[in-house]
Amino acid sequence: MTEMPKSKGSLLVQDARTKQRNNSESRFKLYGIAAISVGLLMLMILLFTIISRGAGAFQQTYLTLPVQLLADKLDKNGNRNLDEIKKVSTFGYAPLMSAALEAKVAEVGIETTLKPKAMADILSKDAAAQLRNFVLAKPETIGTSLEFKFLTNSRVDGYLKGRVTRASIANDKNINAEQLDLVDALIADGSLGKQFNLDFITGSDASDARPEAAGMGVAMVGSFFMMLVVLALALPIGVAASIYLEEFAPKNWITDIIEVNISNLAAVPSIVFGILGLAVFINYMHLPNSAPLVGGLVLTLMTLPTIIISTRASLKSVPPSIRDAALGVGASKMQSVFHHVLPLAAPGILTGTIIGLAQALGETAPLLLIGMVGFIASNPPDSIASGLMSPNSAMPAQIYEWAKRADPAFYERAWGGIIILLVFLITMNAIAVLLRRRFERRW
Amino acid sequence: MKDNVISEYDVTPLPIKIAARDVQVYYGDTHALKDVSVDIEDKTVTAFIGPSGCGKSTFLRCINRMNDTIDIARVTGDIRIDGEDIYDKRVDPVQLRAKVGMVFQKPNPFPKSIYDNVAYGPRIHGMARNKAELDDIVERALKRAALWNEVKDRLQAPGTGLSGGQQQRLCIARAVATEPEVLLMDEPCSALDPIATAQVEELIDELRENFSVVIVTHSMQQAARVSQKTAFFHLGHLVEFGDTDKIFTTPEDPRTESYITGRIG
Numbered sequence: 001m002t003e004m005p006k007s008k009g010s011l012l013v014q015d016a017r018t019k020q021r022n023n024s025e026s027r028f029k030l031y032g033i034a035a036i037s038v039g040l041l042m043l044m045i046l047l048f049t050i051i052s053r054g055a056g057a058f059q060q061t062y063l064t065l066p067v068q069l070l071a072d073k074l075d076k077n078g079n080r081n082l083d084e085i086k087k088v089s090t091f092g093y094a095p096l097m098s099a100a101l102e103a104k105v106a107e108v109g110i111e112t113t114l115k116p117k118a119m120a121d122i123l124s125k126d127a128a129a130q131l132r133n134f135v136l137a138k139p140e141t142i143g144t145s146l147e148f149k150f151l152t153n154s155r156v157d158g159y160l161k162g163r164v165t166r167a168s169i170a171n172d173k174n175i176n177a178e179q180l181d182l183v184d185a186l187i188a189d190g191s192l193g194k195q196f197n198l199d200f201i202t203g204s205d206a207s208d209a210r211p212e213a214a215g216m217g218v219a220m221v222g223s224f225f226m227m228l229v230v231l232a233l234a235l236p237i238g239v240a241a242s243i244y245l246e247e248f249a250p251k252n253w254i255t256d257i258i259e260v261n262i263s264n265l266a267a268v269p270s271i272v273f274g275i276l277g278l279a280v281f282i283n284y285m286h287l288p289n290s291a292p293l294v295g296g297l298v299l300t301l302m303t304l305p306t307i308i309i310s311t312r313a314s315l316k317s318v319p320p321s322i323r324d325a326a327l328g329v330g331a332s333k334m335q336s337v338f339h340h341v342l343p344l345a346a347p348g349i350l351t352g353t354i355i356g357l358a359q360a361l362g363e364t365a366p367l368l369l370i371g372m373v374g375f376i377a378s379n380p381p382d383s384i385a386s387g388l389m390s391p392n393s394a395m396p397a398q399i400y401e402w403a404k405r406a407d408p409a410f411y412e413r414a415w416g417g418i419i420i421l422l423v424f425l426i427t428m429n430a431i432a433v434l435l436r437r438r439f440e441r442r443w
Numbered sequence: 444m445k446d447n448v449i450s451e452y453d454v455t456p457l458p459i460k461i462a463a464r465d466v467q468v469y470y471g472d473t474h475a476l477k478d479v480s481v482d483i484e485d486k487t488v489t490a491f492i493g494p495s496g497c498g499k500s501t502f503l504r505c506i507n508r509m510n511d512t513i514d515i516a517r518v519t520g521d522i523r524i525d526g527e528d529i530y531d532k533r534v535d536p537v538q539l540r541a542k543v544g545m546v547f548q549k550p551n552p553f554p555k556s557i558y559d560n561v562a563y564g565p566r567i568h569g570m571a572r573n574k575a576e577l578d579d580i581v582e583r584a585l586k587r588a589a590l591w592n593e594v595k596d597r598l599q600a601p602g603t604g605l606s607g608g609q610q611q612r613l614c615i616a617r618a619v620a621t622e623p624e625v626l627l628m629d630e631p632c633s634a635l636d637p638i639a640t641a642q643v644e645e646l647i648d649e650l651r652e653n654f655s656v657v658i659v660t661h662s663m664q665q666a667a668r669v670s671q672k673t674a675f676f677h678l679g680h681l682v683e684f685g686d687t688d689k690i691f692t693t694p695e696d697p698r699t700e701s702y703i704t705g706r707i708g
Binding site for chain 2: 330
């Protein structure tokens with residue numbers, strides 16, 4: 001005798017328990033959507049802020065003037081000997097620039113009471129140096145007259161970008177209202193205006209007085225050499241360590257301790273690696289200060305745990321049946337790892353490595369301690385050795401450096417630098433995603 | 444009395460390929476295999492049957508020392524192939540596995556082409572001097588595994604793209620390509636449908652001409668169909684070993700009888 005089960009009631013009517021379950025499920029979904037929305041909102045605000053503040057750095061105000069490159073000033077002996085031309089300093093070029101501006105003012109018919117010296121102040125302190133560099137690169141232009149784009153002062157640049165207004169310059173001794181009148185007249189003439197600023201991407205840092213000339217280029221090269229060091233050291237060491245730990249090492253308390261320590265290492269604040277680098281690489285091994293080689297070594301230490309952890313995870317994800325299959329046909333342990341397991345784990349390893357590199361690329365704190373931050377206006381290195389050994393900065397350190405300078409023009413450059421850094425990071429992450437998609441295998 | 448082989452177990456005229464004496468296997472503290480002694484003949488299909496966890500796969504994995512890859516496994520006793528102790532210190536397990544091939548429960552082709560799957564073993568053992576020889580080896584192995592006609596036009600297609608039964612025959616081809624003397628099969632049909640199972644069983648019968656085949660199976664019908672000798676394992680003991688006909692018709696041990704009539708297991 002079994003009891004008849006109680007009737008469950010109509011399926012068309014939800015009972016209280018079902019309703020409760022459904023409600024709690026939709027509530028949970030709502031929490032999830034809310035959390036994601038907050039995250040997305042923050043991301044939008046962040047991106048909007050970065051782009052709206054940094055985009056200006058990619059445009060710069062130039063004054064295009066015809067300039068007479070007088071041979072008797074620039075090459076007194078007239079023999080076009082580069083060494084002799086080099087003896088003429090920027091002070092030799094400034095009068096030419098000033099004369100060009102005076103001629104322009106006269107030609108357009110602008111009425112101003114400004115003295116020539118005050119007129120020339122609307123141009124950047126770097127403009128004469130740029131003209132000199134141009135002439136040194138093309139000595140054949142001496143004696144001719146040509147159109148040259150002179151960089152303007154950061155205040156003029158700020159005036160065109162809306163950062164500087166006639167009201168805000170009351171106490172500014174770098175520019176006055178009359179100079180702005182001149183600027184307005186030159187804008188009307190069409191010779192002064194904003195253009196794409198390639199120098200910001202390729203140039204080097206500039207001193208406090210000439211923010212308009214500062215660029216990320218050399219810091220980018222510094223970052224590149226550091227990444228080269230990190231890739232050359234962290235990838236082979238990390239992968240070799242992971243393969244040994246995962247495939248060959250006996251599982252005992254020693255490997256357990258190593259494993260725990262690798263995980264801990266990944267959580268160590270990066271500044272600790274910086275002070276380690278200072279103590280070991282600079283103070284003990286006497287490697288040069290501020291060199292990308294040292295930066296790269298420090299970042300290698302920092303990246304290693306990331307690479308080891310991701311490599312071990314991807315080795316673990318290769319099904320054991322593949323190892324059995326290889327061993328079953330008489331492959332040695334090493335053959336089974338290098339012929340089968342490693343190729344299958346490669347996409348994961350590459351992804352982990354690129355993520356690790358991207359992390360290292362954005363790291364600032366350890367660079368502070370090994371002197372890769374500060375005013376380092378070096379020229380682009382001419383060889384790999386000098387790229388590794390000569391003082392340089394790195395992208396995030398350069399951004400930090402600009403952000404702490406007083407002139408608001410540097411502030412814009414810091415945001416612009418962040419845009420460049422983000423472009424690099426997004427590119428690297430996109431490569432990681434593509435590699436993963438491209439090489440992912442199914443079994 | 445022959446050298447290295449204890450003759451009291453010799454009951455058949457066929458030469459003994461594998462002789463095991465008092466084999467014990469421990470996984471950590473678990474005593475998985477207890478006092479197993481058995482003689483496996485050459486050119487014969489020997490089936491290991493028994494309920495799950497009885498130690499039949501464990502014993503199979505002792506024969507090519509696959510248990511070495513498990514850190515906590517410990518094997519004692521004596522297993523000889525052609526009179527040579529395979530647990531001797533001088534024996535390299537890698538060399539042993541070239542002589543004792545293995546086919547696994549789940550088809551596990553490498554995620555490479557059909558050709559490369561079969562050619563892998565011969566390549567690493569340096570069995571071919573040139574491409575033509577390797578081609579021959581691959582063709583012969585695929586023919587032995589009764590797969591050649593199905594794949595000869597797409598040797599460069601991925602091995603993982605084949606059906607389950609084809610994948611398992613590919614694994615058999617891969618195992619026979621290295622010219623082993625013993626072929627171990629760990630439930631080779633458990634992941635296959637009945638038609639694929641029939642094909643693989645037919646194949647096993649043909650493989651007997653060249654190899655000593657040891658097969659672990661859950662299916663007593665399969666054991667009865669393909670094997671000449673059957674060993675019944677229960678709770679880590681080898682309970683009964685003898686001619687397949689005899690085991691299935693007049694088993695000596697009551698446990699064997701209970702198992703084959705479906706009362707235990």
